[in-house]
Amino acid sequence: xxxxxxxxxxxxxxxxxxxxxxxxxxxxxxxxxxAEIRAFDEGKRIDLRSYRSxxxxxxxxxxxEGRANGRVRILTRPLTDYLRFEFxxxxxxxxxxxxxxxxxxxxxxxxxxxxxxxFWLFDRSTVVLMNYRPDGGQINRELYEGDPAPFIEFxxxxxxxxxxxxxxxxxxxxx
Numbered sequence: 001x002x003x004x005x006x007x008x009x010x011x012x013x014x015x016x017x018x019x020x021x022x023x024x025x026x027x028x029x030x031x032x033x034x035a036e037i038r039a040f041d042e043g044k045r046i047d048l049r050s051y052r053s054x055x056x057x058x059x060x061x062x063x064x065e066g067r068a069n070g071r072v073r074i075l076t077r078p079l080t081d082y083l084r085f086e087f088x089x090x091x092x093x094x095x096x097x098x099x100x101x102x103x104x105x106x107x108x109x110x111x112x113x114x115x116x117x118x119f120w121l122f123d124r125s126t127v128v129l130m131n132y133r134p135d136g137g138q139i140n141r142e143l144y145e146g147d148p149a150p151f152i153e154f155x156x157x158x159x160x161x162x163x164x165x166x167x168x169x170x171x172x173x174x175x
Contacts, residue, residue: 001143003128008141012058015122019062021071022158024118027082027136040085048093056097063098070100072158073165077107082136091165102162112161116154119144127151 003011012019059069073091075083091101104113118130127144144151163171 001145003141003143011120011122011126011128015067015126017066017123018068018070018121020069020121020155022113022116022119022121022154023071023073024113024116025132025136026075026080028132029135029137036089037082037085040089041081045088046093048096051093053093056093059094059097059099068100069098070102070159072102072104072155072162074104074106074111074113074158077105087165087169095165101165102159103165103168104158104162105168112157113154116158119151119154121148121151121155124148124152124155 062069073083073086079087095101104111106112118132120128120130122128125148127146127148129142129144131139131142133139
């Protein structure tokens with residue numbers, strides 16, 4: 001079953017304990033980001049002290065309710081322009097709002113999740129496959145009907161092999 005619109009938004013409202021994401025691509029081509037990427041390329045940055053969005057508001061609310069949001073981003077250096085944008089525009093404010101973001105840098109080692117695709121895991125029981133073209137353009141979101149065990153194992157590996165976003169960026173390894 002493909003998820004879009006209200007069905008997709010409902011996934012983020014209805015999870016009980018955790019919404020977790022694995023990101024594997026060097027870039028994502030999302031039409032709604034084009035203006036923000038242009039502004040970033042022109043040197044415009046957000047003010048983390050005053051920045052708010054629907055996403056950060058939701059993260060703060062869910063954290064206050066005891067519901068966790070997390071992700072692991074797999075990457076290699078040097079960082080792509082998109083990753084620099086993503087770090088600044090999304091990861092910094094989302095981390096500040098309470099999302100647990102971790103980085104799995106596979107520049108100098110084998111990728112332990114080379115066969116994994118992008119996905120969301122809700123409450124360690126519901127998997128949504130994020131299907132993308134090789135260039136990062138989204139094809140669709142697909143509710144996975146099989147056993148979530150392999151995705152739970154992907155999550156375990158991703159978390160155990162990664163470092164917190166704040167540690168990664170403070171270690172001056174951004175490329």
